[in-house]
Amino acid sequence: MSLKNIVSLMAVSVMGVFLTAAPSAAQEFSSILKATSEYMQADSSEDTSELSGRILQLLALMTILSIAPGLLVLMTSFTRFIIVFSMLRSAMGLNQTPPNMVLTSLAMFMTFFVMQPVFEDAWTGGLEPLLQDSITEEQAMENISKPFKAFMFANTREKDMQLFRDMAEADPEEAINLETVGWRELIPAFVISELRRAFTIGFLIFLPFIVIDLVVASVLMSAGMMMLPPIMISLPFKVIFFVLVDGWYMLVGSLVESYSPMYGG
Structure with a gap:
């Protein structure tokens, strides 16, 4: 898990404690919780796209290595x-x-x-x-x-x-x-x-x-x-x-x- 995800989870946990202890503060922290959730989703999409790129690069490398002997000979x-x-x-x-x-x-x-x-x-x-x-x-x-x-x-x-x-x-x-x-x-x-x-x-x-x-x-x-x-x-x-x-x-x-x-x- 990345540092951004850890910080975001800590922020959500702290807000959850405050909401449990003081229900009257729910309205005040609702906007913060929503912003944190959107931030986590954006970070997750970036990680997914980066992972997809790495997988494609790995597949391309494996393909090149598999045909390398033939290329060397021909x-x-x-x-x-x-x-x-x-x-x-x-x-x-x-x-x-x-x-x-x-x-x-x-x-x-x-x-x-x-x-x-x-x-x-x-x-x-x-x-x-x-x-x-x-x-x-x-x-x-x-x-x-x-x-x-x-x-x-x-x-x-x-x-x-x-x-x-x-x-x-x-x-x-x-x-x-x-x-x-x-x-x-x-x-x-x-x-x-x-x-x-x-x-x-x-x-x-x-x-x-x-x-x-x-x-x-x-x-x-x-x-x-x-x-x-x-x-x-x-x-x-x-x-x-x-x-x-x-x-x-x-x-x-x-x-x-x-x-x-x-x-x-």
Whole structure:
């Protein structure tokens, strides 16, 4: 109970004592009692409206948290990173090394590194002014979405964008730019563009390891060791090859630098 309600209840109690002790004073205190009752009702309505606003904010926060994993995967660089790391592990023949948690965490922190300018623009332009009550929720949503839209548009092929614009029956004579493209076409076009780039990088990663497998298999067959699985011999060579060429440095650096011209849009 708020301080205003406590003070009001105390005032009503004191007036009730006086009215009981002196019935002749009822007419004198009736106006005070009426004013106190109206004050309590006004305060209660203010508390109710404030509580309703808090509940709506809590529901909005829970909704955002529930779709946050999907947004992280579809609207950032996370998709490209995790697919490339998974294909690297398959190319080397390592089943659970590095573990999924390590690869996912590395991809997530690389995503934060690449997307930091986008997050900063979204914070300074939308979220921070909203918390300071300087802009409305609609303006905040627009300002928050603009950096993400610019980042996705800069990393989406025009061919993929045109595909979804045609399926959405957009005006074919309308120029494709950041203002004319909607989220309906942009998100799926960005996802398939990221998948294409990730599979292209994965194919290039597979090539040297396939060569090592072919060389080892040929040597074993020529030596008559056909019953020996080639993977047992080629796996150490693939691991030492990746270490000698400083593979993690080259791979992670190349992935991050593929976004560096935009630096998050």
